[in-house]
Amino acid sequence: MLPDVATISHCARLFPRTIEEVSKLATSAINEAKASIGKILDVTDENWISVVRARDSAISAFTATRDVLGIVKETAILKDVRSAASRNYVDMEGFFNANIRYNRDLEGKIRNFIEKNPGEYKDSSERAYYAKETLKEFRHLGLSAADAQFKKIQDMNADIQVVATKYDDAISADVKKIPFTLDELTGVPSDILNGLSKDPTDESSVLVGLDYPTYFAVQRACQVSSTREKLATAFENRAYPQNIPVLKNLLSHRKLFAAELGFKSYAAWDFFRNMAGDTSTVSNFLSLSVQPLQKKWRSELDSLLTSDDGAIKRTTNGKIKQSDIQFMMHRYKTKHLSVDENIIREYFPVDYTIPKIFEVLGSFFDVQFLRADYADFWADDVFAMTIICKRTESLLGHIICDLYPREGKYGHACCASIIPSEQSSDGSSHSPALAVVLANFPKKTSTSPGLLLHSDVETLFHEIGHALHAIYGRCEMTTVAAYNVKMDFIEVPSQFIEEWAWEKDILQKISCHYKTQAVLPEELINAKLKARYFFAGFSNLRQVLLGMYSLCVHQDDIEAQTDLDDKMRNLWESLFPEIEPIPNSHFSCSFGHLSGYGASYYSYHYSKAFAMDVLDYVQANGGLYDPQVGSRYKHALLGKGGSIDPTTIMRDFLGREPNLNAYWQRLGV
Numbered sequence: 001m002l003p004d005v006a007t008i009s010h011c012a013r014l015f016p017r018t019i020e021e022v023s024k025l026a027t028s029a030i031n032e033a034k035a036s037i038g039k040i041l042d043v044t045d046e047n048w049i050s051v052v053r054a055r056d057s058a059i060s061a062f063t064a065t066r067d068v069l070g071i072v073k074e075t076a077i078l079k080d081v082r083s084a085a086s087r088n089y090v091d092m093e094g095f096f097n098a099n100i101r102y103n104r105d106l107e108g109k110i111r112n113f114i115e116k117n118p119g120e121y122k123d124s125s126e127r128a129y130y131a132k133e134t135l136k137e138f139r140h141l142g143l144s145a146a147d148a149q150f151k152k153i154q155d156m157n158a159d160i161q162v163v164a165t166k167y168d169d170a171i172s173a174d175v176k177k178i179p180f181t182l183d184e185l186t187g188v189p190s191d192i193l194n195g196l197s198k199d200p201t202d203e204s205s206v207l208v209g210l211d212y213p214t215y216f217a218v219q220r221a222c223q224v225s226s227t228r229e230k231l232a233t234a235f236e237n238r239a240y241p242q243n244i245p246v247l248k249n250l251l252s253h254r255k256l257f258a259a260e261l262g263f264k265s266y267a268a269w270d271f272f273r274n275m276a277g278d279t280s281t282v283s284n285f286l287s288l289s290v291q292p293l294q295k296k297w298r299s300e301l302d303s304l305l306t307s308d309d310g311a312i313k314r315t316t317n318g319k320i321k322q323s324d325i326q327f328m329m330h331r332y333k334t335k336h337l338s339v340d341e342n343i344i345r346e347y348f349p350v351d352y353t354i355p356k357i358f359e360v361l362g363s364f365f366d367v368q369f370l371r372a373d374y375a376d377f378w379a380d381d382v383f384a385m386t387i388i389c390k391r392t393e394s395l396l397g398h399i400i401c402d403l404y405p406r407e408g409k410y411g412h413a414c415c416a417s418i419i420p421s422e423q424s425s426d427g428s429s430h431s432p433a434l435a436v437v438l439a440n441f442p443k444k445t446s447t448s449p450g451l452l453l454h455s456d457v458e459t460l461f462h463e464i465g466h467a468l469h470a471i472y473g474r475c476e477m478t479t480v481a482a483y484n485v486k487m488d489f490i491e492v493p494s495q496f497i498e499e500w501a502w503e504k505d506i507l508q509k510i511s512c513h514y515k516t517q518a519v520l521p522e523e524l525i526n527a528k529l530k531a532r533y534f535f536a537g538f539s540n541l542r543q544v545l546l547g548m549y550s551l552c553v554h555q556d557d558i559e560a561q562t563d564l565d566d567k568m569r570n571l572w573e574s575l576f577p578e579i580e581p582i583p584n585s586h587f588s589c590s591f592g593h594l595s596g597y598g599a600s601y602y603s604y605h606y607s608k609a610f611a612m613d614v615l616d617y618v619q620a621n622g623g624l625y626d627p628q629v630g631s632r633y634k635h636a637l638l639g640k641g642g643s644i645d646p647t648t649i650m651r652d653f654l655g656r657e658p659n660l661n662a663y664w665q666r667l668g669v
């Protein structure tokens with residue numbers, strides 16, 4: 001049984017406050033999991049409930065506690081408590097891998113049951129899918145191998161983790177800075193220049209770092225082409241040459257690992273449990289994207305060239321340098337698409353906009369979001385939104401919102417499903433669920449009104465999109481409830497809800513100038529909308545390029561360092577024939593997503609396309625305030641969690657095959 005989250009105080013009590021409470025919670029979860037697994041292994045009266053569902057419940061109870069500690073390690077006020085939660089979290093992960101995920105006895109018991117008792121699940125589509133996916137998971141993890149081979153696979157996996165960490169570490173460790181004189185940095189805004197340190201070896205120069213904010217600020221604004229080129233060359237050579245052997249090692253380890261598991265390539269292994277399923281689906285999706293995006297990019301390029309006053313020099317073969325693109329686009333935007341984000345944010349004070357965001361969602365979801373500022377959360381400014389179904393008045397769950405920065409707190413935005421909804425043993429009802437949203441928005445204080453940037457508004461919609469998936473995903477099997485779906489589908493609901501931040505009507509509903517109380521003026525909204533996709537051809541085509549790169553290096557043979565560089569250069573030349581890539585670039589050394597995402601870089605772009613299809617359907621069938629189409633979204637899409645194949649979910653929701661038309665239309669392709 002999962003912890004009860006019937007009330008806000010139940011929710012608050014889940015999160016331990018002291019080191020002792022943290023370790024007590026972890027120990028009891030481990031002991032409970034040991035007992036549950038022992039019971040499953042010993043059970044003689046075997047049926048779906050006593051074997052398969054018992055394992056599912058044991059896993060979800062254990063991961064719920066682990067995920068509670070995942071929040072504590074990122075949010076607790078006291079550093080010692082955060083550290084204790086972090087240590088216990090790692091221990092729990094270790095326990096999970098050794099005793100649950102890679103437990104061969106448990107796997108044998110489950111496999112045997114599934115193979116010998118099809119009558120226990122074949123009449124239920126959810127159970128049949130669960131059984132099929134469980135066997136796929138076992139194959140993916142190598143659990144079906146013989147003992148010696150299994151040991152080898154585990155060792156290989158451990159080696160891959162070590163090499164991947166080495167690759168990431170080399171990128172983080174490369175903090176080199178490039179000296180430039182102030183003349184060479186002409187055009188760079190003073191707030192960036194003021195943040196640069198002096199070069200200790202040459203007092204006429206300052207040092208420019210290669211961190212993202214500094215690098216992109218200089219690339220966009222610096223008027224000196226040679227500076228941009230020099231800086232871009234340094235940026236594209238981060239962790240070079242040290243990461244060349246590391247990356248080759250990583251790719252060859254992954255290739256051998258996949259082969260040992262019986263897959264043709266690491267990419268094939270990586271996609272096996274994804275919605276896309278195989279390399280040809282991903283490859284086709286990426287290839288299909290090229291032509292429309294190239295068409296859009298060419299029209300963007302025409303705009304850039306038309307407005308160019310001769311400041312951009314071409315290469316000898318008439319191409320534009322890669323290092324000039326950011327500058328050209330920024331200059332065009334400043335001249336023709338100017339949007340002052342600091343003016344826009346004046347219309348989004350936190351204490352007006354945040355409640356309004358929940359209010360506009362309430363109509364579509366047909367729920368009431370009731371705010372509770374419960375004094376016993378881990379910090380004073382943490383609150384919860386309780387979600388009540390308007391029709392049945394039943395409690396669906398809670399979203400705990402920790403939205404403002406604090407010392408030692410997690411520095412980005414995210415959503416975590418903590419307690420998924422659990423089906424009662426007779427299948428007649430579901431328990432309420434709990435999700436947590438973390439963010440770092442500007443807080444209202446006595447001296448500041450707490451104004452959200454439009455990108456903050458978009459982020460909040462996005463994370464609430466995940467949270468509502470966590471609340472509504474209700475299945476018989478709890479490990480596939482909430483947003484426990486395939487990794488290339490997980491961003492569909494969040495990216496669909498994120499789109500609400502780009503709807504004129506909604507922007508007006510959630511805006512209120514902090515001094516004048518005026519709604520966001522139409523001309524500012526129009527300017528923002530016009531600028532949004534203006535260079536979407538370039539940015540999306542670059543995403544496709546990176547998706548193709550991460551696929552091909554995990555699919556093809558990489559013999560030499562030049563293979564890694566040649567592949568990147570060839571992709572640039574075929575996708576962007578008008579652009580001269582940075583010479584002597586070794587971007588593969590610092591393409592950080594290669595370690596974490598493997599071959600699956602395509603997934604963001606992929607789920608965005610599905611999210612646009614969902615949005616298009618909703619707009620055409622009642623719109624964003626219509627509870628009827630909202631009900632269809634809740635039940636046919638969110639409500640399924642990971643209990644059926646996402647392609648089927650999309651088909652059932654749309655009433656047709658999903659396609660890319662809505663995506664192209666939005667991008668203006």
Ligand SMILES: [Zn+2]
Binds near residue numbers: 462466491494
């Ligand atoms: Zn997301």
